[in-house]
Amino acid sequence: MADQIAVVGNVDTHLDFHQAAVMDTIGRHLATASFPTTPDGGRRLLEWMRLHGDVLAVGVEGTGGYGSELARFLGVNEVSVVDVDRPDRKARRVHGKSDPVDAYTAATAVLFGRAHGRPKTRDGIVEAVRSLRMVRRSAVKSRTQTINQIRTLIVSAPAEVRERLRGLPTYQLIAQLARSRPGADLANPTCAVRTLLRPAGPLPSSRLRK
Template sequence: MTANEATEISVVGGIDTHTDFHQAAVIDTVGRQLATEPFETTPDGYWRLLEWFASHGEIIAVGMEGTGSYGAELARFLHGNGLTVIEVDRPDRKARRANGKSDPVDAYAAATAVLSGRADGTPKTRDGVVESIRVLRVARNSAVKARTQAINQIRALMISAPSEVRDRFRGLSTKDLIGTLARSRPTGNLEDPAYTTKVTLRRLARRYQALDESFRMLTVCPGTQTGRPRSLCDEQPGRPA
């Protein structure tokens, strides 16, 4: 196919995404399979994939699996270079068992899903403020879970702790309990269960405090439209962080 012939036809692309490489394929507007090729998941690989697509004609759209995972960066790249990217669902397990797993077949299937209209979803761009908040929420949510686990462990240890430990902290609120335990300076030896419990409770309390600080630093500033994390709330525009 000459360069002039390539510019006269329209094609649809399909991509089966992976960790180290993406399998690309192109079909024409009547569904005929034209070519398939693997490309590395690197900036150079993305440029070569884009050039390879262009060499087959005018790209109407590109169907891609995994735009929110393995293909997230490639989807951003293609979108940034003017291509329409369509989210394609992975073939169901029954279909995979019946037809076998094949990267070229899956890439062609992604392109065919776009051509047939079966796939028409626009993937999230995963950029800007919305993506920044999503990333922050991943760490924030894990901090919340770990913080809850820490206080649950503290309360569980308090139930079975020797009375001298249990009675000392009985009735304290969570805030007061954490603060008191974190400031404590137990003395003794590790053969004494009461001392070991006190040391463990202090470490768990300090872990809780660290996680609580992490949670607050990752919480979006209230009342802001910029979506800045709380740790940046007091920063002035243009002021170095």
């Protein structure tokens, strides 16, 4: 077991697996392997790197995304983590995509100091606020899309439906649709449109005015 030499690692991160590479301090490629993006996969990845020597640092691509959990795990285990930029997409298209090659290239960047980014933190109150803001943005976007879809349906609806709903403020429109009883004859255009427009369930009145 070569646990007396110093090594540098890098991880090319993905959704379902991470491609890891290890090289020694003079740049010789020692090994490359892939590991699943699970807690057990992270433990196996670190154990595998340590089999090749004393791990000086590990470059992780995408510490704010696919590599966030791995970066946290390595940090907890007192491994120095470097945030590595992903290879240029144009170069990838010209030369082809190779995860092992990408991992070795990034490990070289870590070894010779070309990569020195600090890993993005994904913990504490900053991460909590980030998650809440992300969910809120998604909810606002979905709400806007839904309202736009409703108003588009109203424009082409039969006159009986269109004239009752056209021009209503959003909160009145949603409240009116929530109270509607469209009927069961979906062969009738008016009934069909009313069924499409009716929400799955009534919204709390405190939220309808926002």
